[in-house]
Amino acid sequence: MPAGPVSGVIQRSTLRQQIADALRDEVLAGRLPAGHQFTVKEIAEQYGVSATPVREALLDLVAQGLLDVEQHRGFCVHTFTAADYRAMVEARTLVVEGVFRTRAEELMHGVTSDALVSLRRRAEEAERSARCGDLDVLIGYDLRFWREFGNLVGNPCIADFLDRMRVQGWVFAVPMLRAKADLGGHLWQGHQELADAVVHRELGTAQRLVREYNAHALALVENLA
Numbered sequence: 001m002p003a004g005p006v007s008g009v010i011q012r013s014t015l016r017q018q019i020a021d022a023l024r025d026e027v028l029a030g031r032l033p034a035g036h037q038f039t040v041k042e043i044a045e046q047y048g049v050s051a052t053p054v055r056e057a058l059l060d061l062v063a064q065g066l067l068d069v070e071q072h073r074g075f076c077v078h079t080f081t082a083a084d085y086r087a088m089v090e091a092r093t094l095v096v097e098g099v100f101r102t103r104a105e106e107l108m109h110g111v112t113s114d115a116l117v118s119l120r121r122r123a124e125e126a127e128r129s130a131r132c133g134d135l136d137v138l139i140g141y142d143l144r145f146w147r148e149f150g151n152l153v154g155n156p157c158i159a160d161f162l163d164r165m166r167v168q169g170w171v172f173a174v175p176m177l178r179a180k181a182d183l184g185g186h187l188w189q190g191h192q193e194l195a196d197a198v199v200h201r202e203l204g205t206a207q208r209l210v211r212e213y214n215a216h217a218l219a220l221v222e223n224l225a
Helices: 014-031 042-049 050-063 082-101 114-130 135-151 156-178 193-198 201-225
Strands: 066-068 072-076
Touching: 014 042, 014 050, 014 135, 014 156, 042 050, 042 072, 050 066, 066 114, 082 156, 114 135, 114 193, 135 156, 135 193, 156 201, 193 201
Parallel strands: none
Antiparallel strands: 066 072
16 A cells, blocks of 8 residues: 555545545655555545545546556556567657657747746756656656656647656656666756757757657666666
8 A cells, every 4th residue: 555645635626636646656656566456445545535536536547557447456556568668768759759850940939938947947956866866856856847848849738648658657667776776877867958958949959868868768777677
């Protein structure tokens, strides 16, 4: 079972989403490992809520590819394979390459200065935690950084797809990364350089850095495996 609610008392106004977010964080952190089984009743008792919002939250996570439904047994954390991970990285590489190739002139139109400031702030925090090898902090900031970067595309379907691929990628990689004693210097640290390229509209540089990020992700996991 999860170690406990991530953010204390869950407010009923956003119950379904908060339960889904809390459980997703547990999966991302590796505290709910691949293959872990649980029921709606167990989660409902964990959070002290009724079964309906729990079931809805769990089905949301099934839709995100993080959980599997097990007939007559409840739910199970999905097990991703190395082949799955390679497919994730290939998919996000092809999508981003396609965006840069076909929509380069449209990228970042209408992007506010506040959005760029926020992107830089996420980049600074992600890079700092990557440099220190602080995996728990890195995951949060890395996902926020890439989510905001994806929003610059201006297509929410593309942004949502890329976010899903990165979440699933972290879920696969985290157990192997945690097994390594010292991650300092091993995690990708190009967030600020990429943010600067975006701010200055240097799309060629941004494209190269995204490609390097994906190549680094593959190489890191291959070496750890």
